[in-house]
Amino acid sequence: MAINDNRKETIRAKPAEKFNFFHDERVRSVFYQILTALVVGWVAWFLISNTSGNLEKRGLSFGLDFLDVEAPFDPDFKLISFAVGEDTYSRIFLIGILNTLYVSFLAIVGTTFLGFFVGIMRLSKNWLVSNVALAYVEVIRNIPLLIQIIFWYSVIYAVLPRIKQSLDLSMGAELVMLNIRGLYVPWPVAGDLLWMTFVALAVAAIAAYIYRNWARKRQDKTGENIPTFLPIIAMLIIFPGLVFLTTGSPMTWDVPKIDGFNFTGGASLPRAFIALLAALIFYHSAYLAEAVRAGVQSVNKGQTEAALAIGLRQNQVLKKIVIPQAMPAIVPPMISLWMDVVKNSSLATAIGFADLVAVYMQTSLNTAGHAVEIVGMTMGFYMFVSLVISFFLNIYNKRVQLVER
Amino acid sequence: MEYVRTKDVPTRKPPMNESSLLGWLKINLFDTLFSSVLTVLVLTAIFFAVKALWIWGVSDGVWVAETRRECFKISLDGACWAGVFAWLDNIFYGRYPRDELWRVNLGGVLLVIWMLPLWLPRVRGKILVGLSVVALYPFLAGYLFSGGEKGIFMQVMIAAAIVGLAANIANAVTGYFNHGSLSNFIIRKIGKSEAHEKQQRNILLAILLFALAVAFIWQMSWTEENVTWTKWGGLFLTFVISGIGIAAALPGGIFLALGRRSKLPVVRVLSTAFIELFRSVPLITVLFMATTMFPLFVPESFQLNKLVQVIIAVCLFYACYLAETVRAGLQAIPKGQYEGAHTIGLGYWGTMGLIIMPQALKHMIPNIVGTFINLLKSTTLVSVIGLFDILNILRAISKDTPWIGLHKEPLVFGAILFFIICFAMSKYSRHLEAKLATGHRN
Structure with missing residues (x-):
């Protein structure tokens, strides 16, 4: 009984926590959040009201009606047909998206192969090979991508022959022709x-x-x-x-055939496309090579030694021990690099390849106006791609995490 | 029977790879047959590549000529560097008036002088030096570069910048000659080192105000001819954009990263949305947005010029990238550091500013500098929206009548320039990280 009383006494003796309105953490947190929301809301309201006011003053309307208007120009490169004066801006948008996805896809495939190749070179025990790979990585990474794109664009222009003297890459069969305008394939x-x-x-x-x-x-x-x-x-x-x-x-x-001053038939990849593709592949493969190297080096050396000790052959060690453990470290940076490829393909604008930004955000914006809608749609496309990619990345990460020790 | 050795054992040779060049070659280049074949193949490839480059660039290269035609006369296949040299001023300064170039150079020299104390080990108050570079130098340089009329705010800031520069130099001198910081030195010289702290502070404040007044009066008579931003160009413009970008994006990125890790849901959601929005779109679309939509965003009476629009876009974009870099650094800090900081009674800003950020930033130096390098490289994109940065100038050479069609050489020159700058930055960041490492990294 006495003990109980004693405890009550102690509890009572403890000073009651004073509620101070200004120093209470919960009150403060609510206050700061409301403040932030108000500031952001005010900025948003300021921008929106200004924009609508400015649009009104300039006699412009807001809306997606312009998508049904015929576009007065013809994109240089398209995977689907386009008729000037008949087809609308919505088709231009679609052409731009397809072009961006097309060049990005090819660049991603090329980057992945070249990147793994250079990354493995970096890991070689041969001093010369690994340092050549290092030099490649350092040089490529420290030169702006845009300079590289324009460089390839002008090198192709300077090196390749005119139409009549097209290079025949198929050993005289006249199937694959390369000239100053681009690559022509059956x-x-x-x-x-x-x-x-x-x-x-x-x-x-x-x-x-x-x-x-x-x-x-x-x-x-x-x-x-x-x-x-x-x-x-x-x-x-x-x-x-x-x-x-x-x-x-x-x-x-x-099969492509010379017809006057140009080739007809077959499929052609214009010069700008080839330059863009080459630059994208070289540039991102350097980054991927570093990711591959880091991923493989992150696998504990003991794993290799243990695998050799239980009698696996060298290639089995790679296939069954090192690569499965290195992949979780390689794949996330690789996928975000793929995302970079999609984003960086927008630099096509500088050399006039008809990607989404060039054909929609530049040409269409100049001819149709509607800056807000066009900028919003273009950015929305890239955001959508990024969302999709990070969705798959999350799935992969979850799967890998379950497998992990 | 003898068990004790009477003669010395002959010393064995050291392992082959450590002793001789041959051993090193054997192990690193000719270890296996496959490796040897690779070595030979790569060596041949390097030989031919270097030879071709050497012939094109150096032995057949033309260094002095008046036009591209003349270049061709001297050597048909060699590089025509003469065109690049003829444009060197444009490459570095754009269309900045040639009589006023000293202003750009002086701006660069002032920046170097201002930042030099950061590398002198004995100088005190490096944080203040760093802050003053970010907060004051832009105003001084801004007026130096653009000139023209000064508003009253600009006048005050220029005066402050001049005082800051002078104090910085004086502080570096006193520090370098082991006299401690400038404030200590002054107090000691006027014999007040025994005085009360408050009195010392008042004396220093009075001196500061006096210096400000002197600087203000002096700068009223300092005017420079107005050079509008449209005349800025070349490497100078690239440095202006990336310099302001770096100075503004780092603090922006730190705040965004803190916001993203905040416990307050509204702050966290807004920061996350902002960061992810900008990170998922290409920079070029943000630049287009800046030039086409910023004019709609602001009242008509308050229109920004294209350069400012671009700089804002670059800052916003890279603040988001830096935020992710900083966030990764924050995540690497063990929880014990937060708890330790709370135990000694630090609040949120105390914890972040004194305990977490210094450690996180130190670990993140190479990554942060990596983002800076990306920023510098990405400023070439402004050429797409029509600013005459270095890339646009390089491309313009091929449209200049005497040098018409000269594409490759300017681009190679630009590539080498960027490589030197970026490579030096990344190497220095590695060195800095190693220097600042305290050895108990978790």
């Missing part, structure tokens, strides 16, 4: 039954996937190592190939 024209080949390819892919999973499970169970790489490649080539041949090769090639 383009496949689909026949009637080509869809069957695609179906066959899809079937082969599904079969390959099932086979790989079966092989993995089997190895987990029995330890038997079943080859997957070559059988899968064979499956993907042989089955669709057979279907293609049995349906009577339903595909012809549209």
Whole structure:
């Protein structure tokens, strides 16, 4: 009893916390938040009211009606058809998006290959090889991308021959022609039954996937190592190939031919496109090489040694021990680098390739006005791409984290 | 029976790779057959590449000529550097009036003088020096570069900048000759070192005010011819944009990073949205936005010129990138540091300013400088929206009548210039990080 009383006494003796309105943390936090919201809200209101006022004063309207107006110009490069005076700005927007995605996709593929190649060179035990890779990385990274793009653009102009003396890259077959205007390649024209080949390819892919999973499970169970790489490649080539041949090769090639001062037929990649692609690949591969090097070096040396100790061969160590552990460190920077490729492809504007920024934010903005809408749509596209990419990155990170020790 | 050795064991040779060039070669270049083949292949490739570059750039290069035609007469395949040299003034200063070039040079020299004390180990008050560079130098340089009429605010800031510069030099001198900081030195010289702290402060304040008044009166008679921003160009303009960008984006980035890690939901959401918005779009779209939409954003009576629009865009954009860099640094600080700071009774700003930021920033130096390098490289984008920065000048050479069609050489020159600057920056940042490392990195 006495003990209990004593405790009560102590509790009572403790000074009651004084509530001070100005020094209470909760009150302060609410106050600061309201203050921030008010300031940001006021800035937003200021900008919006100014913008609408200015638009009104200049007799401009706000709205997306201009998308249905015919665009008075023809983009230099397009993957879908465009008719001047018939097609509208919405189609221009679409052409721009497709061009940006097209060049970005090719650049991402090229960057990934070259970046891994240079990264592996960096890791070589050969002093000369690793230092050549280092020099490449340092030189490329310390020169602005825009200078590199314009450099390739003008080098192509200075080095490549005129149309009549086009370089033949297909050894005299006159299929792949390179000249000052760009690269001309034959383009496949689909026949009637080509869809069957695609179906066959899809079937082969599904079969390959099932086979790989079966092989993995089997190895987990029995330890038997079943080859997957070559059988899968064979499956993907042989089955669709057979279907293609049995349906009577339903595909012809549209070959580029000189017609007066230009080539007709086939597919062409203009000079600006090639310069942009080359510069994007070189520039980002240097960054990717560093990411690859850092990722591989982040794998503890003991892992390699232990793997060798239990009798794995050198290439097995790489394939089964080092790379699986290095990938979680390589993939996130690599994916954000892919995002950079998409963003940096907008530098096409400087050399006149018709990417989204050049064709929509520049030319369309100059002809149609509507700055707010056009800037908003263009930025919205890049934000959308970035959201999609970071969505996949998050999924990957979650999967990797589960696997991690 | 003898178990004790009477003769010395002959000393063994040191391992091969440490002793001789041959050993090093064997291990690093010719370890295996594959490695040897690689070495030979790479050496041949390097040989031919260097040879081709040497012939193009140096042995066949033309250094003195009047026109590109003359270049061709001397050497058809060599580089025509003469064109670059003829444009050197333009490359560095743009269309800045040639009689006024000393102003740009003086601005550069003043910046070097102002920042030099940061590298002198004995000088005190380096934080103040750094802050004064960011807060005062831009006003002095701004007037030096642009000239013209001065508003009253500008006049005050110029006076302050002059006093700041003078005090900085004096402080560096006293510090360098081991007399301590400038304020201590003054107090000692006038024999008040025994006086009360408050009295000392008042004396210093009086001296400061007096100096400000003198500087203010002097600067009233200082006028320079007006050079509008449209005449700025070349490397000078590139440095102006990136300099202001760096000076403004770092504090902006720090505040955004703190906002993103804040416990207050409204602050956190707004900062995150702002950062992610700018990070997900290309800089070029932000620049287009600046030139097309900023005029709509502000009242018509208050129109900004293109240079200011561009600088604002660059600052906003790179503040967001720096915010992410700083945030990564903040995340690397262990929780114990926050808790320790709370235990000794520091509030939020005390914790951040005295405990967390100094450690985080120190670790992040290479990454922050990396972002600065990106900023410097990205300022070339302003050429796309029509400012005559170094890249646009380099491209303009090929349109100049005597040098028509001269594309490659100016670009190579620009590339070398950027490489030197950026490479030096990144190497120095590594060195700085190593120098500041305190050895108990977590």
